[in-house]
Amino acid sequence: MYKISSIKIYNNLDYIDGAVEYLRVVSKKLNLNEKETNRICYALEESLNNSISFCFEPDTEEIIQIDISAIPSGVEVTIKDHGIPKNPFVHIPNDIDEIVEDKSFDNVTNENSDKIGAVSDFIIHKILDNYTYENLGSNGRMVKMSIYSQGSKIGKEKEETLTDMDKDEHYDSIRFSQSSDALAISRLFHSTYGYTYPNDVVYYPGRLQELLKSISLISAVAVSNKKNIIGHIALMNPYKGSKVIEWGMAISNSLFRGQSIMSKLIEIIMQRASSSNFYGVFSHSVTNHEFTQKICKTYGFSDVAILVGYTDINLSFRHINNKLSQRESTLINFKPLKDIKKVKLYLPKNHKKIIKKLYEYMGIKVKQNKDEVKNTLTQSIFSDHITPSLNNAEIVLKVVGSDVIEQISATTKKLCIAKVDVIYMYVNMEDENAINNIEEFEKLGYFFVGVFPYFHHNHTLVMEYINNIKFDYDAITVLTPMAQELKKYIQKLDPNQIGE
Amino acid sequence: MITNEKDFIIVSPNGKLDTISAPKFSDELSQLLKDKPKGCIIDLSKISFLSSSGLQALLAGAKTSKNNNIKYAVCSMNEMVNDVFTLSGFDRFIKTFDTKDNAINSL
Numbered sequence: 001m002y003k004i005s006s007i008k009i010y011n012n013l014d015y016i017d018g019a020v021e022y023l024r025v026v027s028k029k030l031n032l033n034e035k036e037t038n039r040i041c042y043a044l045e046e047s048l049n050n051s052i053s054f055c056f057e058p059d060t061e062e063i064i065q066i067d068i069s070a071i072p073s074g075v076e077v078t079i080k081d082h083g084i085p086k087n088p089f090v091h092i093p094n095d096i097d098e099i100v101e102d103k104s105f106d107n108v109t110n111e112n113s114d115k116i117g118a119v120s121d122f123i124i125h126k127i128l129d130n131y132t133y134e135n136l137g138s139n140g141r142m143v144k145m146s147i148y149s150q151g152s153k154i155g156k157e158k159e160e161t162l163t164d165m166d167k168d169e170h171y172d173s174i175r176f177s178q179s180s181d182a183l184a185i186s187r188l189f190h191s192t193y194g195y196t197y198p199n200d201v202v203y204y205p206g207r208l209q210e211l212l213k214s215i216s217l218i219s220a221v222a223v224s225n226k227k228n229i230i231g232h233i234a235l236m237n238p239y240k241g242s243k244v245i246e247w248g249m250a251i252s253n254s255l256f257r258g259q260s261i262m263s264k265l266i267e268i269i270m271q272r273a274s275s276s277n278f279y280g281v282f283s284h285s286v287t288n289h290e291f292t293q294k295i296c297k298t299y300g301f302s303d304v305a306i307l308v309g310y311t312d313i314n315l316s317f318r319h320i321n322n323k324l325s326q327r328e329s330t331l332i333n334f335k336p337l338k339d340i341k342k343v344k345l346y347l348p349k350n351h352k353k354i355i356k357k358l359y360e361y362m363g364i365k366v367k368q369n370k371d372e373v374k375n376t377l378t379q380s381i382f383s384d385h386i387t388p389s390l391n392n393a394e395i396v397l398k399v400v401g402s403d404v405i406e407q408i409s410a411t412t413k414k415l416c417i418a419k420v421d422v423i424y425m426y427v428n429m430e431d432e433n434a435i436n437n438i439e440e441f442e443k444l445g446y447f448f449v450g451v452f453p454y455f456h457h458n459h460t461l462v463m464e465y466i467n468n469i470k471f472d473y474d475a476i477t478v479l480t481p482m483a484q485e486l487k488k489y490i491q492k493l494d495p496n497q498i499g500e
Numbered sequence: 501m502i503t504n505e506k507d508f509i510i511v512s513p514n515g516k517l518d519t520i521s522a523p524k525f526s527d528e529l530s531q532l533l534k535d536k537p538k539g540c541i542i543d544l545s546k547i548s549f550l551s552s553s554g555l556q557a558l559l560a561g562a563k564t565s566k567n568n569n570i571k572y573a574v575c576s577m578n579e580m581v582n583d584v585f586t587l588s589g590f591d592r593f594i595k596t597f598d599t600k601d602n603a604i605n606s607l
Contacts, residue, residue: 038579045518050551120551123588127587
């Protein structure tokens, strides 16, 4: 990603038009079409309007910084300000219908910034590709919003058939990808998955190309004797600065099945992972079949968490699966890449046993940390992020202050208004304050779904909130005894299952 | 601008319906609805930006109208305003029409 410009405005509504027009000019230069330009401009205007109107003390002059960045195939806008670090989503209803039906709106002259913030957020979520809100505690807040140019998305590819294929064409070799392979990789994904692959980066050759040039995507391809790309696999950074790497984006052209292409791709990528500096490698193993889980077992991965309902119901493997009956859950398979034998962690009393067991399977002994740390912090710091293509959200709890329950409750409501189906919250097991709040999070509807080492924290406890969906756990297929035990454990905790 | 057509009042705001203008617009709309016309149509053809505050002002008008048996609709939204209206789900609660004439004839 390369930054192109930064502008600063005062918290005065008169400055909004200038900022929006500037963004409009830049967006057009970056090849967004008129609709995409209108959308990102609307999001900026709406966000600044509400921020300036409701998030600053009257008669104070503050700076708002707006960074406009070119990202591969799109534009990202970051707004940072040092206004009142209040959460604008406190005391909001649970549903957009509830907002609309709320009688208090009969008198909008008594503006309620919380409710306006909620509607605003809901709309912005709907018109953009990414929207992240970060509460920085006393340092204010940061909003990131991005939109991708549909013009740079790969067009519809015709499905290949045996008759299209040269009968002499066969697997030839495996090699690491070059940035010039991006278009062929995008085509391979589209011809196999249509537009249903969960990670939509594969449909934007420009984005893929930039990732391949950087170190955030290590990718290998299988090539035929005719030099066509017939398989792909990758190691991906799940987020910037991650200590762990994910293997995935694994695909092979179905016309070349039976030539062990996938095994060869996995072999090369696992070797690469093992020689890297990452602390661990993981996969989101789908649970409507056992194929990926079996690969993980072969390569010594452990089962650490089940993200219930991780992907949208419409995302599926076009040539492998029938239509899914519910959102697809993924089993997090993890393999440590550093030789760590024991760790000292704060453990929630209700889940101590299962956490120790999950770590034990990774070859790590967990000792309970009993050191007491006096919490004097008042403000929590966390981020929330929605992935529209998966219709899920994640909250990363960075610093836990005395306001944490109020803040997480409000953020959960905000995400429910945005109609996300599931929310994952990542809690630091090296932070006593965070672990002391587990039972309170459970009262909000969150429940334990596993651990995830080096994901956002060194040792992460994963909690999940399901937005009023009852999952059929029998349809979640897991292979190993540990995964089966974990699934049963989670099912008992899922508040949407109670009353069975 | 406010006009009358076939017992309907036609309210045509222009510019932006945002955090500054929405409360004033809402007040004025509320005053107009006190006269209990047969119907009220909000012509948004001259609105370039509809914020969440603007949406709520429109919604307040819809509620007052409903409580007083006044027919109520919005019309002539540009593409972005229409996107905001439909994506927010407000089109489930407020009738929308392509043109003012369609609104008058359909209500």
